[in-house]
Amino acid sequence: MLTDDFGREVTGVRVSLTDRCNFDCVYCHNEGLGDTRGPMAPRDDEMDADDVVRFLEIVPEFGVDSVKFTGGEPMLRSDLEEIVERTPSELEISMTTNGTFLPGRAADLVEAGLQRVNISQDAMDPETFAAVTKSGAYDAVLAGVEAALEAGLQPVKLNTVVFERTAGYVPEMVDHVAANPGLRLQLIEYMPELTGHPEWRIDIERVHDWLAERAVAIETREMHDRTRYWIRAADDDAAESDGADGVAPESPDAIDGPAGMVEVVDPVENPTFCANCHRVRVTPDGRLTGCLNRTDDHRSMGAMTESEIREAFRTIVETRVPFYGEYMVRDDDGGWEVNEEYVDAPVSE
Template sequence: MTTRALGDRYGRVATDLRVSLTDRCNLRCSYCMPPEGLEWLPDETVLTDDEVVRLVGIGVRLLGIREVRFTGGEPLVRRGLPGIIRGVREAGPDLQLSLTTNALGLSRVAGTLAQAGLDRVNVSLDSLRPETFAQIARRQRLEDVLEGLAAARAADLGPIKVNAVLLRGVNDDQGPELLRWAIAEGYQLRFIEQMPLDAQHRWRRTEMIVAAEILAALEREFTLTPAREPRGSAPAELFLVDGGPATVGVIASVTRPFCGDCDRVRLTADGQVRNCLFAREESDLRTALRAGASDEQIADRWVVAMRGKRAGHGIDDPTFLQPDRPMSAIGG
């Protein structure tokens, strides 16, 4: 079999695949979905475990995928997760396999996931204060998240990265607190600018906490210097904290976009290829898969899907429109 590159018209090549395993989630974070939740994807449209493994395998064997991250929704609510990880690991023994999760229930399965072949986890955590956590997530589950993080560390699922979103008037005063805690625990903290991917479509750029504000708040308590290593296609801009070795990252997708170096492609839980997080178009692999298409035919469809990738996400363009799907249905 001939390996093809998932290249676009601008010379970028996708080697990092984000796979959403479900659009369901057991939290209701205010910047993601409404309190009552959303109308979930019909079960019959969601890829089966075997279909997920086959599509990822095609990406690995035929299209040069070298890194896979499982996302959601919340991927831990997918019952077949250990088997999916095991199947993908068999398809790519040298793959970097990671999981983005809210860590609810991770304390029970961290060891199982590590044994299945998972390398590391990214955990979403926006506050260490129970009342603030509950205000954002609309659930009293902070202790469960902290237990999940501890279990991931015990299972050697590291380096463990913690992702935090700061919201104006809610937790925007808690950045230094999160950083002190992360350094003490040995976790790598990443602050993420709030992106226009909420189901309610209430995002306003004028209301978001931008990277410059995040860094200014941190620099009131810490000395930050740019990390020496090149950033490359990594979304986080890294800074040494008080001379290192600890670092903190800022993912400024809105105000400091890194589209020119993007190496990512996304597969939704219902088998659609998205060549950009903010794309308004998708390419259907599920229908071809279920109609009996060969691996090579599916790979061809995937290559065509990537050719249409735009130069950038266009958030600053006056004509920008949010994707119809929210983040929970796209995958991070």
């Protein structure tokens, strides 16, 4: 297993199969690439299935045990089932999607080898959903969630980006997941450093505090040091802390009865999050990057021969740097500035 200079093992890869999408979400940073979406036709430099599989056949050699397929919207790839089927069996396979294409395809994806799915759902009513996603696909997303559940992709994790327009729906989303055992919820902090509109950001610590008050158990996940809260539905007579003196236990194993899981992803200005990152990313055109927030560390895999893949992967792991706390450091006024050590770092190839 490869480890960077900061002791972080790389155990997973996140592969963006396309930057095309049938939504136009106002918060989208397109896997850190910015708003590069354009025509719905594939770009000439978009990796084909052979490109993706060549890469995935190599990474298990370095101890990587999971891959998450993302986009854009990965289900715009007509060859997605082929890519999943050809992914090496050593890798756990998951996908992030807006869910609109899951009806009619979820069962085939499961048969091909898909094991888990994240579905974006940012609100519990069609009007707000349409305003956030610039689409009228609210009902299609709900149908996609049902299709995933029916295909056996349980638990289905719902992704909600928490910012000014969606924060009011957090309690309703939490109750929805707590009342439905097949669902989990991932609350994702809005990232103004990638998308602009800093005025849309809310204090994610308030979300943590509110969840902690309702939690019947709290645990910490190794990936990014994320916090998970186990919460009972609001109408559950036992919807209160199971711990002594009102303190939630640290393990969900201590919970007596059903509870829903809510996980918070809070990367903004968070050195602890970055210090516990174990992923390498691949852009739709086959560039490796060690950090969502950076574009100056990209390494092209070119024609993706095996030797090029190995060399590019080793290099990107060797040059990985935690974004907050290392690449970005506190200035004298308490703000963030680029660490001088990385000002002259190599640019994208």
